[in-house]
Amino acid sequence: xxxxxxxxxxxxxxxxxxxGFGVYFGKYxxxxxxxxxxxxxxxxxxxxxxxTATTVGSYSFVKYSAAGYNYGLSSTQSYLNDWFWVxxxxxxxxxxxxxxxxxxxxxxxxxxxxxxTRLVATVFILIYLIGYVGIxxxxxxxxxxxxxxxxxxxxxxxxxxxxxxxxxxxxxxxxIMTDLVQGITLLIVGVGIFLAGVAHFGxxxxxxxxxxxxxxxxxxxxxxPDKFSFIGVYGQDGLANTGAFxxxxxxxxxxxxxxxxxxxxxxxSICWILVLxxxxxxxxxxxxxxxxxxxxxxxxxxxxNDSFIHAAHxxxxxxxxxxxxxxxxxxxxxTADTLINASSAVFVNDVYRPYFKKEAKDTHYLxxxxxxxxxxxxxxxxxxxxxxxxxxxxxxxxxTAAITPxxxxxxxxxxxxxxxxxxxxxxxxxxxxALVFLSTFSPFDALFLKPLAFGMxxxxxxxxxxxxxxxxxxxxxxxxxxxxxxxxxxxxxGLITGxxxxxxxxxxxxxxxxxxxxxxxxxxxTDASLSGDxxxxxxxxxxxxxxxxxxxxLYVCDRRWWFGGLxxxxxxxxxxxxxxxxxxxxxxxxxxxxQDGDVVYIEKQF
Amino acid sequence: xxxxxxVWPILCQFGIGGLLCAVGVWAGLSSGYLDxxxxxxxxxxxxxxxxxxxxxxxxxxxxxxxxxxxGGDAS
Numbered sequence: 143x144x145x146x147x148x149x150x151x152x153x154x155x156x157x158x159x160x161x162g163f164g165v166y167f168g169k170y171x172x173x174x175x176x177x178x179x180x181x182x183x184x185x186x187x188x189x190x191x192x193x194t195a196t197t198v199g200s201y202s203f204v205k206y207s208a209a210g211y212n213y214g215l216s217s218t219q220s221y222l223n224d225w226f227w228v229x230x231x232x233x234x235x236x237x238x239x240x241x242x243x244x245x246x247x248x249x250x251x252x253x254x255x256x257x258x259t260r261l262v263a264t265v266f267i268l269i270y271l272i273g274y275v276g277i278x279x280x281x282x283x284x285x286x287x288x289x290x291x292x293x294x295x296x297x298x299x300x301x302x303x304x305x306x307x308x309x310x311x312x313x314x315x316x317x318i319m320t321d322l323v324q325g326i327t328l329l330i331v332g333v334g335i336f337l338a339g340v341a342h343f344g345x346x347x348x349x350x351x352x353x354x355x356x357x358x359x360x361x362x363x364x365x366x367p368d369k370f371s372f373i374g375v376y377g378q379d380g381l382a383n384t385g386a387f388x389x390x391x392x393x394x395x396x397x398x399x400x401x402x403x404x405x406x407x408x409x410x411s412i413c414w415i416l417v418l419x420x421x422x423x424x425x426x427x428x429x430x431x432x433x434x435x436x437x438x439x440x441x442x443x444x445x446x447n448d449s450f451i452h453a454a455h456x457x458x459x460x461x462x463x464x465x466x467x468x469x470x471x472x473x474x475x476x477t478a479d480t481l482i483n484a485s486s487a488v489f490v491n492d493v494y495r496p497y498f499k500k501e502a503k504d505t506h507y508l509x510x511x512x513x514x515x516x517x518x519x520x521x522x523x524x525x526x527x528x529x530x531x532x533x534x535x536x537x538x539x540x541x542t543a544a545i546t547p548x549x550x551x552x553x554x555x556x557x558x559x560x561x562x563x564x565x566x567x568x569x570x571x572x573x574x575x576a577l578v579f580l581s582t583f584s585p586f587d588a589l590f591l592k593p594l595a596f597g598m599x600x601x602x603x604x605x606x607x608x609x610x611x612x613x614x615x616x617x618x619x620x621x622x623x624x625x626x627x628x629x630x631x632x633x634x635x636g637l638i639t640g641x642x643x644x645x646x647x648x649x650x651x652x653x654x655x656x657x658x659x660x661x662x663x664x665x666x667x668t669d670a671s672l673s674g675d676x677x678x679x680x681x682x683x684x685x686x687x688x689x690x691x692x693x694x695x696l697y698v699c700d701r702r703w704w705f706g707g708l709x710x711x712x713x714x715x716x717x718x719x720x721x722x723x724x725x726x727x728x729x730x731x732x733x734x735x736x737q738d739g740d741v742v743y744i745e746k747q748f
Numbered sequence: 749x750x751x752x753x754x755v756w757p758i759l760c761q762f763g764i765g766g767l768l769c770a771v772g773v774w775a776g777l778s779s780g781y782l783d784x785x786x787x788x789x790x791x792x793x794x795x796x797x798x799x800x801x802x803x804x805x806x807x808x809x810x811x812x813x814x815x816x817x818x819g820g821d822a823s
Contacts, residue, residue, distance in 0.1 A: 226765030229772020360810035361757035642781035
């Protein structure tokens, strides 16, 4: 066991608090919209922190600390190349999925292409997601084995039950709120260890002087070393993985759809990628940098893989080290909960609803959503002993490497190019995926990948495969698109770039009002004469301040920012009434979790 | 003598990255979704450009300057 009894107590308490916190927020989930999209009411900062926790995966501390120990600052490369995808995310992809009310990536494939394309995407994405649930639970079990000496399966089972407990209770709302706590914990602990290390050496200048010169560059050299060259990391992470992250990661897409507006998506992306991602890079790599300096200073002996734990153990007193262990748990749990919720969403939206029960009450789908969350977690747990045997683990890794670039290219070409049609999308995904899968076997690896490896050896193939995947699947798609007829433009309106405004009109169901108004702060009051859960009366004066017209979309939210949007709801503007209050029906008050006299702010969306 | 193995990563990341940013902004502008008459939209474009330039400056600082500060060997 690592650490003392006190550390163990701190970690167990953290575990209990997080699970309890998640279960508490289950009361905010009463519809499938709440269960999968948190009611679309969250503020940007809540989602930014929770997304950070999700992206710091179960393997991150070990992987990036090892890279930081071996290669220095260039371990941050993966966290600093996301910004370039933000314009495509915010200005093309997000408006399409948000305003077209698309709930999953496969659903986009059906709307944009065909039912067959959706089926292919569903199968690929479900295998990818459920496999990852298994891998995450395995990593959780291995971490608990290292920390507490439990068997891997026992640790994975306990963690699985805990995570599933709050996912079952509150779905996305619980996932977001627990990941908010876990994101803050991760960043405080990770950055704290780095700063404690720097202070240990006497300041930044002294720490920097201990770092070898080769460790001080933000990028590794262009084509060396084979296993950490810039071009390999950039191809695999900066292009394929980040592309997948913003375009096909169901968990992240659901996080964006949980935001109260696309305006908040902008703030969230900026905060997440420009502020929190660099902090996350320090969080996961800092232990490796400090360990390297400690080794150079003759104070520590360690290996790259153990560098984080050893550096943290040396710098932290008992009890404080318990928080480090808690942060590791936070990284593990915050990824697993998102994957379980996302897999359940794809199952219900793309398998159950279209193939088993098309029309049913929302309460029925909510029940199925909860049961499918349990089922996904159970399947993931069953995969743990299988993945522990390496062969299946490797097979899943190969499968993931094979499908990621083709799906990214299919979505990218689908949103950018109106000529890109159903046969082209199928050729991109199936043909591209098959060729990438083939490239994982000899002699095809050398045949396909060597020409793209910039003189590097076999050690680079794992990275270069992503570049090959993007090129070959994109190339196949372009050839087939030119060889076949394009779809009529009217059938894909609102689903490709150039038609974002049509998507907005579809969302609103009326012409857009993009006049700039101001936010209005006003107390709420129940009006018993109103009925329906989205009925409000806004006074004429407030309508004028908002620059709103009847039928415009409004967002009404408790003014206390620390609720993060939990007490809020969307509605349509209805002009009526006088005076300085906002009059709401009893149902609307309940939906927004308001009480008479609460001050809310009203924001016009469009 | 500039070590091109250190320069190519910057050219590659910010060259391809610039292209991706340009595609996104062009798509926003050409569709009318990005309306430069709106304050929020102007701010978004400024932040996109600012983020790009900020990352470029950071990358250059940690490639051409800071590695040689505090006892590093100039290459």
